[in-house]
Amino acid sequence: MGKGRTACCDKSKVKKGPWTTSEDLKLISFIQKHGHGNWRALPKQAGLLRCGKSCRLRWINYLRPDVKRGNFTPQEEDTIINLHRAFGNRWSKIASHLPGRTDNEIKNVWNTHLKKRLVMMKKEEYNSSSSSTSTSSHQGQYMDNNSTTLESFSPTSSKANDQVMDFWEYMLDTSSTPTSINNLDHLDSYSNLDTTSEHHPQQLVDEFECQKWLTYLEIELELTTNNQQEDHQNNFMQL
DNA sequence: AACATTAGCAACCGCCTGAGA
């Protein structure tokens, strides 16, 4: 063994960047069938040109069925703020107290919203304490009514939603739901569909989209009976 | 309308840790 660490994978042979729909499905399909005992070996076994770490990250942050998407509630934000006071930047520790939320997501929310808000509140606190009519501030009152909550941020653009709708129309109209997980590459040729994860239904706030996606996966992964599949198709047609 | 700047977030990088040989 030479000096230094061995790379986790051959960087020249792995794909990087945003995950495509077909890659997602391959990963989901493989994990559904075989689990994820060995992340390093998984990409090859699943037919993915990805680093094992990348697969793990994708699964944990986006594809796991129990990942909760959508805006953080004010309660969750409070929890993060309080836990951050206790644990600092130990995002996985904080995430363990917020079911369905990932460390990466919490880290992003902290860095983009909560940190700024706390700075502003510190400022306000400082200003008010320097004036005679200062009001006391204590834990649990980090959120004043005028502060911006994450409710005001929409994670999904209308364009992304349009793409999702286009995608589902395409899937239903053509009845081209792939029958084999090995034959998913054509999904990527659905040219205008943004293949970044933003369109992925598990990232949609709208539960309707999530449900459609999950139903599709059930069909794709043969987790439903034929009758159930028919029901699903009928439900889609009614929507 | 066009360009510049900012915000949001998915994904990558590299280090750390623990298990097992």
Added chain:
DNA sequence: TTCTCAGGCGGTTGCTAATGT
């Protein structure tokens, strides 16, 4: 005890969309 390896973690980057000028 030492070494290797895989998984996990936190920091950071880079792309895209939104907003401002």
